[in-house]
Amino acid sequence: MFTIxxxxxxxxxxxxxxxxxxxxIVGLVILSYFSPYGATDIYLLPPDMxxxxxxxLGTTSRGQDVFWQLTIGxxxxxxxGIGVAFLxxxxxxxxxxxxxxxxxxxxRVLMAINDSVMVxxxxxxxxxxxxxxxxxxTWVALIVIMASLGWSYDARLIRSVALGLKSRPFTTQSxxxxxxxxxxxxxxxxxxxxxxxxxxxxxxxxxxxGMEITLSVLGFTDxxxxxxxxxxxxxxxxxALISGIWWWVAAPVAVIxxxxxxxxxxxxxxxxxxxxxxxxxxxxx
Amino acid sequence: xxxxxxxxxKRFGQFLLVVFxxxxxxxxVTHLTPIDPVEESIGAITQMGQSDPNAIxxxxxxxxxxxxMQGSIWEQYLHFWLRLATGDLGPSLSAFPTPVSTIILRxxxxxxxxxxxxxxxTFVLGNAIGALAGYYRKDMVLKAVSxxxxxxxPIPYYILAFVxxxxxxxxxxxxxxxxxxxxxANLDLSFALVLDILKHSILPALSLILVGAGSxxxxxxxxxxxxxxxxxxxxxxxxxxxxxxxLRSYIARNAMVPQFTGLAMSLGAIFNGTVITEIVFGxxxxxxxxxxxxxxxxxxxxxxxxxxxxxxxxxxxxxxxxLSPLIDPRIKVE
Numbered sequence: 108m109f110t111i112x113x114x115x116x117x118x119x120x121x122x123x124x125x126x127x128x129x130x131x132i133v134g135l136v137i138l139s140y141f142s143p144y145g146a147t148d149i150y151l152l153p154p155d156m157x158x159x160x161x162x163x164l165g166t167t168s169r170g171q172d173v174f175w176q177l178t179i180g181x182x183x184x185x186x187x188g189i190g191v192a193f194l195x196x197x198x199x200x201x202x203x204x205x206x207x208x209x210x211x212x213x214x215r216v217l218m219a220i221n222d223s224v225m226v227x228x229x230x231x232x233x234x235x236x237x238x239x240x241x242x243x244x245t246w247v248a249l250i251v252i253m254a255s256l257g258w259s260y261d262a263r264l265i266r267s268v269a270l271g272l273k274s275r276p277f278t279t280q281s282x283x284x285x286x287x288x289x290x291x292x293x294x295x296x297x298x299x300x301x302x303x304x305x306x307x308x309x310x311x312x313x314x315x316x317g318m319e320i321t322l323s324v325l326g327f328t329d330x331x332x333x334x335x336x337x338x339x340x341x342x343x344x345x346x347a348l349i350s351g352i353w354w355w356v357a358a359p360v361a362v363i364x365x366x367x368x369x370x371x372x373x374x375x376x377x378x379x380x381x382x383x384x385x386x387x388x389x390x391x392x
Numbered sequence: 393x394x395x396x397x398x399x400x401x402k403r404f405g406q407f408l409l410v411v412f413x414x415x416x417x418x419x420x421v422t423h424l425t426p427i428d429p430v431e432e433s434i435g436a437i438t439q440m441g442q443s444d445p446n447a448i449x450x451x452x453x454x455x456x457x458x459x460x461m462q463g464s465i466w467e468q469y470l471h472f473w474l475r476l477a478t479g480d481l482g483p484s485l486s487a488f489p490t491p492v493s494t495i496i497l498r499x500x501x502x503x504x505x506x507x508x509x510x511x512x513x514t515f516v517l518g519n520a521i522g523a524l525a526g527y528y529r530k531d532m533v534l535k536a537v538s539x540x541x542x543x544x545x546p547i548p549y550y551i552l553a554f555v556x557x558x559x560x561x562x563x564x565x566x567x568x569x570x571x572x573x574x575x576x577a578n579l580d581l582s583f584a585l586v587l588d589i590l591k592h593s594i595l596p597a598l599s600l601i602l603v604g605a606g607s608x609x610x611x612x613x614x615x616x617x618x619x620x621x622x623x624x625x626x627x628x629x630x631x632x633x634x635x636x637x638x639l640r641s642y643i644a645r646n647a648m649v650p651q652f653t654g655l656a657m658s659l660g661a662i663f664n665g666t667v668i669t670e671i672v673f674g675x676x677x678x679x680x681x682x683x684x685x686x687x688x689x690x691x692x693x694x695x696x697x698x699x700x701x702x703x704x705x706x707x708x709x710x711x712x713x714x715l716s717p718l719i720d721p722r723i724k725v726e
Contacts, residue, residue, distance in 0.1 A: 219406060219409055220413070222406060222410070223406075223409055223410040223413045223414070224413075226410055226705055226706055226709045227410065227413070227414050227417075227702055227705070228701045228702060228705050230667045230668070231667060231682060231697065231698050231701045231702075232417070232418075232698065234667075234682060234683070234686055234694075235418065235421055235422065235694060235698050236421060237686070238422075238686045238694050239421055239422055313546055316548070317548035317549065320548045320550060320551070321548060321549060321550045321668055324550050325671060325683070327686075348558070360551055360554075363547075363548060363551060364547055364551070367546035367547055367548065368543075368546060370546065371545065371546035
């Protein structure tokens with residue numbers, strides 16, 4: 108694992124850039140634990156102060172320090188993305204591996220469900236969930252809902268690899284030596300699909316965080332928990348741009364762009380690493 | 393039966409399954425919750441002063457009937473399907489007694505128009521640049537253009553739309569930033585109106601195109617750079633076939649095929665994009681309608697819109713899936 112990262116960082120500019128940008132994000136998240144203010148504290152500081160030595164990124168109209176608010180919001184947003192990615196990875200691994208290995212009717216049923224989830228429009232459905240849950244729309248609920256919408260594409264990808272693994276001699280050998288299906292999938296097949304799982308994790312985080320930001324900006328999530336989207340929501344609610352408090356909007360937008368660029372670069376370079384043809388291409392240059 | 397017919401039937405089964413699952417989810421999500429639309433409407437009415445208990449009970453009865461909420465949840469479920477099949481989605485709560493279907497039909501052309509045109513432009517633009525960038529790998533202009541599109545890919549949609557809004561609405565105010573037409577426009581069909589509608593659609597469409605083109609570009613570029621090492625392309629190059637002809641007839645045609653299949657996959661995502669676009673730019677389509685319905689607590693309208701979007705996307709995917717073997721002989725239909 109460590110050698111792979113070292114090799115990637117040496118050979119692949121995109122990976123290195125992504126890693127550095129991600130380090131900035133992680134640094135901000137770690138800083139959030141040293142925040143002098145509580146996550147939901149408001150009207151503690153003089154409002155609408157422009158960035159200066161005391162308030163590095165200024166303060167909001169709600170009397171919050173933009174910098175510390177940013178770190179806490181970023182932490183929640185990142186944890187949200189990781190939560191969704193983790194849960195949906197489990198679903199996609201189980202569905203993909205089982206469908207690929209079992210084949211036949213099991214495969215057909217699982218893939219029929221898979222394809223249905225793939226085309227169902229997610230955004231209207233998420234709004235529907237909010238419409239119904241309203242105040243019960245907690246972060247845990249949103250994570251579970253997003254995770255159950257975001258596994259299908261990657262399950263197909265994993266299935267296609269599992270199909271290939273099934274016809275390899277080592278699988279036959281495992282079957283003849285009496286391993287159970289669960290054991291074959293976990294001990295024999297899982298290591299082969301893990302690199303793909305890592306690459307799709309980044310994509311899944313991009314998708315889920317993007318969705319969360321959009322829902323939050325529109326006010327369709329739990330508005331008490333500070334996240335990146337919530338920061339923009341409150342800035343909009345106070346018409347920050349019109350009243351010239353640009354730092355309130357600019358700070359989260361800048362951090363969001365950094366976060367997404369980091370995830371995107373990491374996922375792109377990992378995809379390339381997983382594809383032997385493009386890896387050879389790069390080495391040849 | 394011909395293999396193609398079997399393939400179409402299988403895909404049709406898939407289409408029915410998607411609709412069944414989607415509508416079932418929509419139904420049960422809205423029915424297994426503490427919110428009772430009838431009690432909510434009663435609450436709204438009693439607040440306005442009506443307080444005779446007999447009248448309220450009568451109202452409760454008729455509202456239950458209107459919303460199709462009598463009997464057990466299974467009866468309601470069956471009833472919901474029957475109404476959906478006949479296109480009757482009940483009356484809207486916020487614009488009572490206008491039927492939900494009438495309200496949706498008023499907004500639908502806007503969404504379909506914006507969606508079709510911007511999807512087609514996105515598809516053509518992304519694939520054209522992708523094919524060129526994959527073939528002329530050393531060209532700096534193409535590299536720069538691809539980089540710009542790819543860099544926009546990971547940015548959340550809302551943020552990008554917001555930036556467009558600031559740039560063209562405030563910094564360089566040349567385009568209308570809100571609505572589908574001028575507020576006091578005369579809605580008779582005229583050249584001026586068409587021009588006005590087009591002008592209002594530029595920013596929403598542009599934002600959809602900027603977001604969408606990058607992924608087509610990446611896919612097409614990868615496909616083309618795989619194909620250029622194939623023997624028949626190398627052979628054509630050695631034989632002195634003009635470069636433009638190689639790109640058009642030898643490479644792009646083969647690379648386009650999987651892209652058409654991808655078009656079906658992207659339709660679901662396009663719908664997500666349109667909802668957000670319409671909210672940001674105040675475009676009078678069904679995305680905006682959905683948000684208004686959520687804010688107004690219009691239960692039947694939200695239910696109708698969700699069911700419609702699922703059926704619509706599933707149907708679009710079905711049509712493209714069925715057409716793709718006609719475009720691509722390599723897709724096996726058996």
